[in-house]
Amino acid sequence: MMERSNSAIEFQNVTMAYDERVILDDVSFVVNPGETKIVMGGSGTGKSTILKLVLGLIKPQEGRILVDGDDTVTFSEHDMSQVRQKIGMVFQDGALFDSLTVYENVGYRLFEQGMPEPEIDEAVRRMLRFVNLEHTFDMMPSELSGGMRRRVGIARALIGNPKLILFDEPTAGLDPITARTILELAMKLRDLEGVSSIFVTHRLEDIKLLSSSYATINEDGEVEFKGEDNRFCLVNTKFIMLKEGKIIFSGTDEELSLSDHPYVRDFFREF
Amino acid sequence: MTGRAFSRAFSKPYYFREIITQMDAVGVGSLMIITLTGGFTGGILALNTAPTLKTFGATGVTGQLVMTSLVREMAPVLASLMTAGRVGSAIAAELGSMVVSEQVDAMRALGTDPIKKLVWPRLLALLLMTPALTLVADIVGAFGGYLVATSLMHISSTVYISSAKNALTYNDIVGGLVKPMVFGVIIAIVSCRAGLRTYGGTVGVGRSTTQAVVLSDILILAADFFIQKFLQVFA
Numbered sequence: 001m002m003e004r005s006n007s008a009i010e011f012q013n014v015t016m017a018y019d020e021r022v023i024l025d026d027v028s029f030v031v032n033p034g035e036t037k038i039v040m041g042g043s044g045t046g047k048s049t050i051l052k053l054v055l056g057l058i059k060p061q062e063g064r065i066l067v068d069g070d071d072t073v074t075f076s077e078h079d080m081s082q083v084r085q086k087i088g089m090v091f092q093d094g095a096l097f098d099s100l101t102v103y104e105n106v107g108y109r110l111f112e113q114g115m116p117e118p119e120i121d122e123a124v125r126r127m128l129r130f131v132n133l134e135h136t137f138d139m140m141p142s143e144l145s146g147g148m149r150r151r152v153g154i155a156r157a158l159i160g161n162p163k164l165i166l167f168d169e170p171t172a173g174l175d176p177i178t179a180r181t182i183l184e185l186a187m188k189l190r191d192l193e194g195v196s197s198i199f200v201t202h203r204l205e206d207i208k209l210l211s212s213s214y215a216t217i218n219e220d221g222e223v224e225f226k227g228e229d230n231r232f233c234l235v236n237t238k239f240i241m242l243k244e245g246k247i248i249f250s251g252t253d254e255e256l257s258l259s260d261h262p263y264v265r266d267f268f269r270e271f
Numbered sequence: 272m273t274g275r276a277f278s279r280a281f282s283k284p285y286y287f288r289e290i291i292t293q294m295d296a297v298g299v300g301s302l303m304i305i306t307l308t309g310g311f312t313g314g315i316l317a318l319n320t321a322p323t324l325k326t327f328g329a330t331g332v333t334g335q336l337v338m339t340s341l342v343r344e345m346a347p348v349l350a351s352l353m354t355a356g357r358v359g360s361a362i363a364a365e366l367g368s369m370v371v372s373e374q375v376d377a378m379r380a381l382g383t384d385p386i387k388k389l390v391w392p393r394l395l396a397l398l399l400m401t402p403a404l405t406l407v408a409d410i411v412g413a414f415g416g417y418l419v420a421t422s423l424m425h426i427s428s429t430v431y432i433s434s435a436k437n438a439l440t441y442n443d444i445v446g447g448l449v450k451p452m453v454f455g456v457i458i459a460i461v462s463c464r465a466g467l468r469t470y471g472g473t474v475g476v477g478r479s480t481t482q483a484v485v486l487s488d489i490l491i492l493a494a495d496f497f498i499q500k501f502l503q504v505f506a
Contacts, residue, residue, distance in 0.1 A: 055380050081382040095377035098368075109381045112284060156381075 007066065008033050008164055008196035009054055014063030016049055023049045024060070025245040033163075034194045034236055036186070038210060040202060040267070041242035047200040048092075051166045054198065055089060056080035068163065085109075088157030088165045092172060094149035096141040096156070102128070103137050106155045113160075127155040131185060147178030154185055165189060165197040171206055183209050184225060190236060191215040192223070204268070211237050211253035241267065272386065273460050276394050279387045286392055293396035297358050301404055308353050309408030312345050313337060313415030321424040330426050334435030337416035342439055342447040346408040348495055351454035354401055355487035359462040362393055363483035366466025367476040375467065385467065394459040401455030402448045409447065446502045453498060454491045461487045 009031040016024040023046040031037045039047050052058045053065055056072050064071050067083050075083065096105045104111070106127055107120040115123075128134045131151040141149060150170050157165055167186060171179035183206060189195040191214045201207065218224045239256050241249040243263050249256060256264065316337045324330050366389060369375050375385050413435065420426040465483040469475045 052376070055376075057376055057379055077384065081384070084380055084382045087380070089377070089380040091373045091377055093372065095373040097374055097377070098372075108383075112381065112383055114284065 006033070006069070007031060008035070008068060009037075009198065010064075010066040011050070011053075012064040012066070014053065014060045014065060016046070016053065016058070016060045022245050024053075024242075027063075027242075027245070027247055029240050029247060029250060031164075031196055031198060033196055034190075036190045036197045036199055036210065036237045038207060038237065038239045039198055039200045039242065040207065040239060042202060042267075045242040046245050047202075047242060048168050051089065051168050051198060051200060054164075054166060055084060055087060085160065086163050088160075088162035090150070090153050090157045090165065090167045090170045092168045092170070093146075094141070094153035096144075096149055096152055098141055100141075101137075102133070102139050102141070102144070102152050105141065105152060106159055108156060109160050123159055124155075127159050128152075130158065130188075131155045132181070147174050147181070150174065150178075150182060151185070154182065158189070163196060165195050167197060167199040167201075169200055169202070171201065171203055176205070179203075179205065180209070184215070186210065187213060187215040187225065188223060192217070207239075207253075211239075272390060272464055273394070273456065275386050276391045279384060280391050280395070286388060289388065289392040290395055293392045294400055296361075297354070297393075297396045298400040298403055301354055301357055301400075302407065304353050304357060305350050305404045305408050306411050308349050309341075309346060309411035310415035312349055312408070313341055313412030313417075314419040316340055316345065316412075317416040317419040317424060321420060321426065330424070331430050332434050333420050333424065333426055334416070334431040334433070335438035337420070338413060338435045338438040339443065341412045341416065342409050342443050344495075344499075346412055347405050347447055347450040347454065348491065350405045350408040351401055351451055351458065351491050352488055354397070354404060354455070355458045355462075355491060356484055358397065359458045359483045359487045360480045362459070362462035363466040363469075363480045364476055366463060367469035367479040370467060370469045371472050371476060389467075390459070390463045393463055394456065397455035397459040398452055399455075401451040401458070405448065405451040442502065446498070449502075450495060450498050453494055457490045457494060458487045461490060 007030045011027050011029050014024055014027045015022070029037070039050060041047050049058070053060055054067060056075060059073060063073070065073050068086055070083060072080060072083055097108070100108070103124050107124045110120045110123060125134060125137065128137060131154055133148060133151055133155065136144060136148060136152065141152070144152065154170070170182050174182070186197065186199060187210065190197060199206070199210065212228050213225050214228070216224050216226060238252055239249065240247050241264055248261055249259055249264050256268075259265070317333060320336045321330055321333045324333055324336070366375070378385055378388065417431055417435070420431050421428050462483040465479040465486070469479045471478070
């Protein structure tokens with residue numbers, strides 16, 4: 001009998017191709033519980049494909065994908081819907097449902113589960129407070145700015161307390177202040193809630209902040225963000241870099257800075 | 272897709288709200304164009320047939336000809352073609368936009384089956400509402416034919432009504448309602464399939480919309496031929 005994995009997510013020799021085009025080629029990596037795995041790489045290198053594979057939206061041609069210990073590759077759509085209850089996904093542009101209000105969008109998962117409306121109302125307000133958007137409760141997605149849509153998308157992903165969050169370039173195209181707000185939310189989840197996550201990005205600012213800062217609670221009970229120093233080193237954030245469907249780097253930020261791979265050096269030339 | 276939609280319809284959640292919303296969009300939303308289509312079709316049928324019948328001295332059967340053509344053929348086909356244009360295009364565009372903006376992926380990621388949530392309510396709404404709209408087209412068309420026949424063709428009101436009443440058989444009425452049920456399913460499946468298979472951004476949405484309407488129209492006309500033949504053989 002095969003031993004059950006303790007990892008949050010595990011890719012074992014995964015190969016994925018669309019027609020003749022290979023998107024991921026024999027990719028293997030592990031995301032441990034409470035860990036954030038930052039997936040980097042240029043456009044079209046298969047970063048978002050990894051997230052779709054975790055969710056079971058697409059199936060690989062070869063390999064195994066373990067989510068919370070279950071090999072999901074052979075799961076039916078019905079079985080996968082049970083797995084998806086444990087996962088929150090933040091899409092690139094929010095992917096909010098246009099015809100639903102912010103309240104209905106954020107509470108969507110709970111409505112589907114048949115939860116009583118007063119409980120949904122309370123949970124949605126709590127989540128919107130977490131992303132500082134409580135005032136948008138009754139608004140339609142079309143009334144929100146790009147950054148607000150992403151934050152509502154984060155609130156929707158977090159409802160129901162999923163054990164795993166997938167971020168698909170959540171800061172792409174946003175102004176620095178809004179982008180930082182989203183990164184701080186990701187850090188709060190990582191450091192204060194112990195949520196495992198995969199964070200897909202190619203923005204150097206995201207990589208720098210997520211690998212050097214952390215969230216903590218100060219003496220007044222407020223959330224505070226601090227930088228790494230000689231006394232404290234982040235061990236819950238690791239990196240993988242993709243190039244042409246293959247992982248060319250896997251490790252910590254310190255190892256990343258020491259990598260002599262030409263593509264990695266080129267990627268971080270301005271870092 | 273049809274089989275999957277039907278097989279998942281009888282388990283929770285039932286999405287009653289979506290079904291009612293779609294029935295409203297298909298039925299109430301199409302009422303105006305169906306009324307106009309039915310009214311003018313009845314009028315045109317009377318306008319065209321009465322002069323021809325006059326040459327044979329048979330204007331008395333104008334009502335019969337109008338009602339038979341209308342109930343058997345014109346109302347089911349034209350109401351369905353209009354529904355395909357109005358509703359089918361809207362379905363393909365809406366679902367296509369949801370696909371390209373990743374809303375369908377988001378729906379699946381949140382544990383919802385898009386076939387059940389998006390396809391089933393539209394399929395059921397079209398299955399039920401297309402015959403209802405056809406019935407409206409029949410009634411308004413009959414009235415349109417009556418108006419034209421009596422006011423422009425100077426046919427006696429009593430003669431027209433008597434001829435129209437005697438024209439229809441039970442099979443005509445049943446056939447006239449079975450056809451739009453099939454056409455409704457065709458519109459729903461073709462449009463949902465086109466929408467959910469959209470690729471290539473906004474250009475893809477336009478392509479899916481056109482594909483949905485054109486394919487629905489062709490399949491409606493082809494299905495009409497085979498259903499009519501079937502009814503003639505077995506009825």
